Amino acid sequence: MxxxxxxxxxxxxxxxxxxxxxxxxxxxxxxxxxxxxxxxPAGGDIRLIKALDALKALEDKINEANQEAFNRYTGAQPMLVDIETALDFIPGMTKKTILHAGPPITWEKMSGPMRGAVMGALIYEGLASNGEEAEKLAASGEITYSPCHERGGVGPMAGVVSASMPVFVIKNVTHGNTAFCTLNEGLGKVLRYGAYSEEVIERLRWIEKVLAPALKKAILLSGGIDLRAMVAQAVHMGDEGHNRNKAGTSLFIRAIAPYLLQAGIPQEDLVKIVNFINSNDHFFLNLSMPYCKAALDAANGVPYSTMVTTMARNGTEFGIRISGLGTRWFTGPAQMIKGLLFPGFTEADANPDIGDSAITETAGIGGFAMAAAPAIVQFVGGTVDDALAYSNRMYEITIGENKFFTIPQFNFRGSATGIDLRKVIELGILPQINTGMAHKEPGVGQVGAGLVNPPRECFEKALLAFAEEYAK
Incomplete structure (x- = not known):
């Protein structure tokens, strides 16, 4: 005493x-x-703490596997090599197959924007003549639904891909795998946001009949376009590769223009093509996404690796996949996005988080590289200081720094790359995503953009499954 x-x-x-x-x-x-x-640790959840403790005995093996997965990803060199029709290129594709964003889902559970996109695709394919017929067919059981990710591709927002749609073909020349993505339609009332009016269908047909064949000729003449170098340069020019793609789109125009001029395209079509790409700042998004997909697929399937290789949303659920657990999905409820809404809309109009575009954050750009794109806050909300803080915090939950994607604002430090499942759970820090917002009703389109995090639940499920698989 x-x-x-x-x-x-x-x-x-x-x-x-x-x-x-x-x-x-x-x-x-x-x-x-x-x-x-x-x-x-782990928010005090005893189940998760026990799982983390069980993995401690495997720490050296896990760290070695994570370095292998990280090296496979950073060593990948995806090239834009062609444009093909979905039916001809995608394995298992049929005229009554519809691919979508996010983890697997049935028609009954689809959100409004995804339903709208499916209906638009069925009208575009000539399988229905109007929304009513399309909705009936979509619910009939005749249509096969499958995630883009499970067929080797990605789709922004609703992510709908149907048989006649042209897709960019990306080849990872390091590892030999490929990825695909549709061509970007622009912003506003577009299929990927669930709109399916006549103007939307007409634009899709113009992309199929005019834009895609012309770009195919130009891409083949080019011998392939190095997307890794293009994304890296775009980040130095103020893009983050997800919601800001002004620099990437400009670089793509610069790269493809000489070959478009050599391709023998009619003058009238050439003018429309260049004007379309030039007026669509997000055109490059549909190249940065499959770039990330092709690189990350090379890192998937490494035994003992806790590196996250997929983050994707279908508007109802958010799903992740882990390198050491292969193709298994771990899901939780899609979250609401906070950000800036277009005039005339409120938060009540917005659908929960949707799209495969979180593949960019999974790859260390997007929300992980917001510090490189301070102007992004004018589109998604927040301040420049917020953007710097988001990117800086992501270093706490990642395996390493990307030697190709360096951030000038951080004295050219590599972006935080390779989300480590263990760190997410132990520290309670969720990946930062910036994204667009779709209207919750089919047929409307985009209503804004903002910031969102995945649900903690999907990471918790993945950690418990990982411990069960490896800590035996």
């Missing part, structure tokens, strides 16, 4: 962990106090 009295007779300098209530009380009494921002 004497020792305790002696202790408290001395000048106290306190360090407080946890709740700030104790820190505030000490401060009110004039006692110097330092607040330590600490939370229990």
């Amino acid at each position: 004497t020792k305790i009295k002696e202790l408290f007779a001395q000048k106290i300098n306190a360090i407080n962990l946890g709740t700030e209530l104790f820190k505030n009380d000490l401060a009110k009494q004039g006692i110097p106090v330092v607040q330590v921002d600490w939370t229990p």
